[in-house]
Amino acid sequence: MTMSVKRKVLLYLLLTLTACIVFAPTFIALMMSFMTSQEIMTGQIIPSSLSFENYLEVFQRFPLMRYLLNSLVASLLIMLGQLIVASLSAYAFVFIDFKGRDLIFFIFIATMMVPFEASIIPNFHTIRDLNWINSYQGLAVPFFAMAFGTFLLRQNFKQIPKELKEASEIAGIGDFKFFLTVVLPVAKTSLLTLAVYGFLTSWNMYLWPLLATTDDRYRTVQFGLRQLQSQEQLNEWGIIMAGAIIVVIPTLILLFLGQKKLQQGLTEGALK
Amino acid sequence: MHPVELIGVSKSYDKAEAVLTDIDLSIEEGEFFVLVGPSGSGKSTLLRMIAGLESITSGTIRMNNKIVNHLPPKDRNLSMVFQNYALYPHLTVEQNILFGLRAKKVDKAEQQRRLKETAEMMGLTDLLTRKPKQLSGGQRQRVALARSVVSEAPLCLMDEPLSNLDAKLRAHMRIEIRRLQKKLGLTMIYVTHDQVEAMTMGDRIMVLNDGQIQQIGKPIELYNEPANLFVASFIGSPKMNMGQAMIDNQHLIIEDTVNLPLNVAEIPQVIKRKGITVGVRPEHLLYAKPEEANLFLEIINVEHLGHETLLTFEVGTQLWTAKWLGQWMLEVGQRVPLKLLTKHISFYDSQSGQLMQAPLNKSQLEVVAL
Ligand SMILES: Nc1ncnc2c1ncn2[C@@H]1O[C@H](COP(=O)(O)OP(=O)(O)OP(=O)(O)O)[C@@H](O)[C@H]1O
Ligand SMILES: [Mg+2]
Numbered sequence: 001m002t003m004s005v006k007r008k009v010l011l012y013l014l015l016t017l018t019a020c021i022v023f024a025p026t027f028i029a030l031m032m033s034f035m036t037s038q039e040i041m042t043g044q045i046i047p048s049s050l051s052f053e054n055y056l057e058v059f060q061r062f063p064l065m066r067y068l069l070n071s072l073v074a075s076l077l078i079m080l081g082q083l084i085v086a087s088l089s090a091y092a093f094v095f096i097d098f099k100g101r102d103l104i105f106f107i108f109i110a111t112m113m114v115p116f117e118a119s120i121i122p123n124f125h126t127i128r129d130l131n132w133i134n135s136y137q138g139l140a141v142p143f144f145a146m147a148f149g150t151f152l153l154r155q156n157f158k159q160i161p162k163e164l165k166e167a168s169e170i171a172g173i174g175d176f177k178f179f180l181t182v183v184l185p186v187a188k189t190s191l192l193t194l195a196v197y198g199f200l201t202s203w204n205m206y207l208w209p210l211l212a213t214t215d216d217r218y219r220t221v222q223f224g225l226r227q228l229q230s231q232e233q234l235n236e237w238g239i240i241m242a243g244a245i246i247v248v249i250p251t252l253i254l255l256f257l258g259q260k261k262l263q264q265g266l267t268e269g270a271l272k
Numbered sequence: 273m274h275p276v277e278l279i280g281v282s283k284s285y286d287k288a289e290a291v292l293t294d295i296d297l298s299i300e301e302g303e304f305f306v307l308v309g310p311s312g313s314g315k316s317t318l319l320r321m322i323a324g325l326e327s328i329t330s331g332t333i334r335m336n337n338k339i340v341n342h343l344p345p346k347d348r349n350l351s352m353v354f355q356n357y358a359l360y361p362h363l364t365v366e367q368n369i370l371f372g373l374r375a376k377k378v379d380k381a382e383q384q385r386r387l388k389e390t391a392e393m394m395g396l397t398d399l400l401t402r403k404p405k406q407l408s409g410g411q412r413q414r415v416a417l418a419r420s421v422v423s424e425a426p427l428c429l430m431d432e433p434l435s436n437l438d439a440k441l442r443a444h445m446r447i448e449i450r451r452l453q454k455k456l457g458l459t460m461i462y463v464t465h466d467q468v469e470a471m472t473m474g475d476r477i478m479v480l481n482d483g484q485i486q487q488i489g490k491p492i493e494l495y496n497e498p499a500n501l502f503v504a505s506f507i508g509s510p511k512m513n514m515g516q517a518m519i520d521n522q523h524l525i526i527e528d529t530v531n532l533p534l535n536v537a538e539i540p541q542v543i544k545r546k547g548i549t550v551g552v553r554p555e556h557l558l559y560a561k562p563e564e565a566n567l568f569l570e571i572i573n574v575e576h577l578g579h580e581t582l583l584t585f586e587v588g589t590q591l592w593t594a595k596w597l598g599q600w601m602l603e604v605g606q607r608v609p610l611k612l613l614t615k616h617i618s619f620y621d622s623q624s625g626q627l628m629q630a631p632l633n634k635s636q637l638e639v640v641a642l
Contacts, residue, residue: 163358166325171372171423172346185362 026248033241040237054242058228063216064243067224070136071203072250074220077140078202079195086149086194087187091179093150094157095165105154112147117207124211134215143202149194156190157183196258203251221247273337274298275427275459276322281331283317283483291317292483295331299461304453306474307463310506314483315463316355319429322461324348335427350427351420355435357412359404359419366391366400369418386422393452394418410441421452428453431463446473467507471495479503497618501625504551504618510582512551513592516622519545524614526550527588532566534614541629542619548628549620554582556616556631557594565609574602583608 003011032040033054035047058064092098093105123142132138160183168178184191206222213219225247228240276299283292292314299305307315320326322333324345333340340348351372359368366387373383391397394414404412413433420428433449434442450473453460464470470477471491479486479494479502486506487499498504504512515526519542524534542548560566569592573584581600585592594610602608615632 161356161358163354163356164360166320166323166345167352167354167358167419168371168375169325170323170345170348170350170352171375173372173375177375182360182362186360 029241029244032237033245035238037236037238054236054238055246058239058243058246061239062224062228062243064221064224064246066217067219067221068246068250070139070218071220071222073136074139074209075199075202077136078143079198081140081144082146082149082198083191083195085144086146086153087184087191088179089145089150090153090157091175091183093154094160095162095178095183096175109147109151112151116143120207120211123208127212132212134213134218136218138212139209139218139220140202142208143198146198149198152194153187153190156187160186192258196254199254200251273301275301275335276461277332277334278322279332279334281318281321281328281333283314283321283326283329290329290483292321295485297478297485297488299459300476301459302457304450304460304462304473304475306470306477307461307480308467308470308477308506309465309480309486311465313480315465315480316431318480319352319431319461319463323350323352323429348427349425350429351423351425352429353416353420353431353433355432357404357416357433359412359415361404364401364403365396365407365415368404368415369396369422372419372423386424390418390422393421409436409438410445413437413445417449417452421456426457426459427461428458429461429463432465433462434464434469435466442469449473468509471507479506481506497627497630498551499627501549501551501620504620504627508553510554510593510595512553512618513557513587513590514549514551515587515590515592517548517550517619519548524550524617527590529588530567530612532612532614538614538632539619539629544621544628547622549622549625551618551620552592552612552616554593554595556613557592558611558613559594559596559600560609560611562609565611567610567612568607569610570607571602571604574600574604 028045031045031047034050034052035044036051036053039047089108093101093108127133127138127142130138132141164182164186165178168182173181204222205220206226209218209220209223213223225240225243228243276297278295278297281292281295281297282290284290295318307318309315317326321328324340324343328341335343335348360371363371369387369390370383373386378386387400391400394417396411396414396418399407399411399415404415407415413436416433420430430449434445437445446469449462452458462473471494474491476488477491477494478488481502487494487503494503494507498507498512501514505514515530517524517526519525519534519536522534522536524530524532526532536542569585569587571583572586572591575582575584576599578599579597581596581598581602583594583596583600583602585594618627618631619629620626621628
């Protein structure tokens with residue numbers, strides 16, 4: 001369908017406008033991170049000169065490197081854990097025939113309705129009793145089993161023709177080998193989507209690290225950001241914004257990388 | 273010793289409705305056995321049960337005299353070609369062909385030898401590095417065939433492998449598959465819903481309808497002596513002409529419109545006089561000189577196929593077709609003189625649908641044995 005020029009102009013104008021609105025807070029944060037406190041007070045939007053002082057300051061004043069590292073380790077752990085658990089369970093729900101499979105899947109999916117906040121206290125007890133407070137496994141393990149991941153992968157695995165499984169059965173390829181050599185490569189697009197999604201949500205999580213860690217050695221960036229704010233009576237917004245920008249950067253990198261891969265994966269398509 | 277034997281095999285998916293009932297069948301070594309039937313008749317189910325992909329509800333399956341009811345597919349020493357080819361989309365043609373061999377831990381040199389041989393035989397040598405989505409339908413089909421050939425399993429199962437191809441390629445692949453099967457001495461069980469494919473490829477054919485065996489036999493037997501009305505109308509193209517008939521005082525009355533003199537003594541097996549269905553092959557509805565004709569019918573359609581002409585007539589409630597060799601320039605609406613001989617008519621019991629009397633001379637002139 002071809003659009004008239006007028007429509008096109010209007011559409012692009014609208015898109016530009018919404019993009020500006022969405023991007024504005026990030027832009028202001030970026031600008032503020034380059035300003036001195038005085039400049040911020042005057043309410044300028046564009047800094048008069050680029051100063052990286054806030055960035056140096058934030059690294060000097062807080063163990064930001066440590067926080068970043070902790071977040072990275074925890075998020076990677078969660079991402080990997082989710083991939084393994086979700087792909088294995090999705091495989092069972094699609095390719096293995098067992099009694100009550102659909103019922104179990106239904107119950108499994110129903111847990112999506114329970115927000116993590118509701119189970120946070122029992123989880124906290126478990127982690128505490130395991131002596132996992134202040135540890136990476138304490139940060140990560142409660143997030144391994146996630147109904148959403150299983151659901152997403154199951155939908156994708158279901159599109160794999162069952163003849164592929166049957167051909168493997170005839171050739172004498174067992175379930176696990178079929179899973180590794182056929183299902184995972186064929187479904188790699190969804191695995192990637194799930195990986196990116198898992199990484200981002202765990203990178204941004206705040207409440208759980210707050211409970212599961214008491215020691216700076218295991219605290220994560222989101223928590224660190226919060227610390228920046230409450231330390232002074234008078235908030236040094238420049239420093240806070242610098243911290244925020246640093247925290248956002250890995251997320252952006254991942255999104256950019258992921259996007260390219262995702263598109264590649266999507267065009268692969270067609271099974272027959 | 274039979275490579276495959278089914279004894280009283282039945283199948284129902286949900287305990288209520290039987291998809292297959294009481295299948296008795298034995299397949300000979302090196303035979304090209306075709307399973308044919310309309311959609312939903314249970315062909316795939318039967319094939320998948322032989323492969324071990326589907327459990328059997330009752331009965332026994334034997335392979336080489338061993339009961340294999342509960343043997344997993346990988347231990348049955350067979351290969352299978354699926355209707356949608358089931359190629360692994362992320363692997364190259366070469367990897368697809370060798371996938372099974374890798375799993376069976378066949379050694380590398382042997383793998384390469386078989387790959388080379390099979391690829392040459394299938395004309396795939398130049399395509400080995402491609403992915404399935406970069407192949408045409410016919411090429412994919414050859415990869416699927418190659419994958420089954422390379423396993424060197426003595427029994428090969430195929431489920432409608434040609435149904436996705438165009439008519440020309442299909443005709444070509446029919447010959448290819450047939451030649452390959454003879455060359456490798458494979459025992460083949462081949463499923464199709466296309467009766468032409470069944471007739472042209474099979475050493476023996478089994479016609480299945482509603483989960484029940486209708487007839488098993490050589491293509492010519494099925495054509496000449498269809499055991500019941502279903503087989504009669506299923507095998508042959510254009511299909512056999514049928515009509516309700518009764519015998520009255522040395523006359524055969526078909527559809528209340530055709531009246532032929534008949535010597536009842538010629539058809540001793542027809543004991544009924546009413547409730548008869550007669551069948552006539554289109555090539556047996558012959559043109560005759562007006563003075564020799566015993567039947568005059570009005571043409572309602574003419575189809576020119578080049579080497580032969582198909583004419584459609586109305587007989588009572590039925591449409592009958594005649595197939596004449598050559599090009600006949602006839603007009604719709606014309607009345608043509610025809611000759612219908614008793615010896616060409618099959619007689620069926622209308623109620624049971626079973627054959628009472630086969631055509632007396634089974635196209636003696638047409639069957640030429642060398
Ligand atoms: N997994 C299943 N569960 C329940 N019923 C099934 C299942 N598979 C097949 N059937 C039923 O069994 C009957 C026979 O199916 P089958 O696939 O064997 O037919 P077919 O002869 O191969 O037909 P086609 O030519 O269309 O492939 C059909 O009525 C079908 O609905
Ligand atoms: Mg089928």
